[in-house]
Amino acid sequence: MNKIKTTLLTSLILLSFLNSNAQNGLKEPVTFKLKNGMTIIVSENSRSEKAFSSFTLDAKAFQNKKDGVVELLNAVLNEGVQKNDHISFKDNSGKLATTAVDFDAELTAFASNIENAQIDQKTFNIAKAKLIASLKLQDYDYDQTVTENSINALSLADVQDFYNEITPAKTYLTIAGDVNVNDAKNSAKKAFGNWNKGENNTIASLSK
Numbered sequence: 384m385n386k387i388k389t390t391l392l393t394s395l396i397l398l399s400f401l402n403s404n405a406q407n408g409l410k411e412p413v414t415f416k417l418k419n420g421m422t423i424i425v426s427e428n429s430r431s432e433k434a435f436s437s438f439t440l441d442a443k444a445f446q447n448k449k450d451g452v453v454e455l456l457n458a459v460l461n462e463g464v465q466k467n468d469h470i471s472f473k474d475n476s477g478k479l480a481t482t483a484v485d486f487d488a489e490l491t492a493f494a495s496n497i498e499n500a501q502i503d504q505k506t507f508n509i510a511k512a513k514l515i516a517s518l519k520l521q522d523y524d525y526d527q528t529v530t531e532n533s534i535n536a537l538s539l540a541d542v543q544d545f546y547n548e549i550t551p552a553k554t555y556l557t558i559a560g561d562v563n564v565n566d567a568k569n570s571a572k573k574a575f576g577n578w579n580k581g582e583n584n585t586i587a588s589l590s591k
Contacts, residue, residue: 420552
């Protein structure tokens with residue numbers, strides 16, 4: 384567990400200090416697991432102006448994934464959060480930035496987008512086209528495996544299959560910034576505690 388805390392501490396600090404110039408108020412991260420196996424790490428920073436959360440895949444659990452499939456799934460998930468500018472999906476994670484007052488509700492919405500992703504042909508086509516356009520414009524520094532060729536080689540079934548491989552035990556949730564540790568724990572349990580990957584998730588991803 385110490386190894387996990389060390390690995391993710393940098394991410395926590397970056398989240399916690401975003402929009403905050405102060406270096407005081409950052410407390411030692413608290414780590415725990417939900418019953419479904421999801422690892423939660425909370426770092427309270429009383430001097431931060433916002434509350435942040437990052438949902439991250441355990442890279443070691445997906446070493447055999449197809450090139451570009453993570454970023455294409457992110458593009459699909461971003462189609463589901465178009466009306467919420469507090470949430471975004473990039474690289475190997477999803478990110479949330481909001482106020483402490485709204486954090487509980489926003490984290491629940493964040494979790495819903497992840498747990499109940501609707502990956503249908505229409506959404507896939509739109510997301511794929513936007514991602515390819517972004518690659519052509521070179522408006523983001525994507526991983527070297529994310530190319531026009533790798534994205535064009537992916538099918539709807541590839542993204543659905545990868546999504547269905549994602550389980551709570553293969554993910555981390557970091558919470559940092561203007562948060563109370565106990566409140567953050569309760570919010571994490573409320574948002575992700577009932578996520579048990581199985582038949583319901585598969586049906587959701589395959590809906591047309």
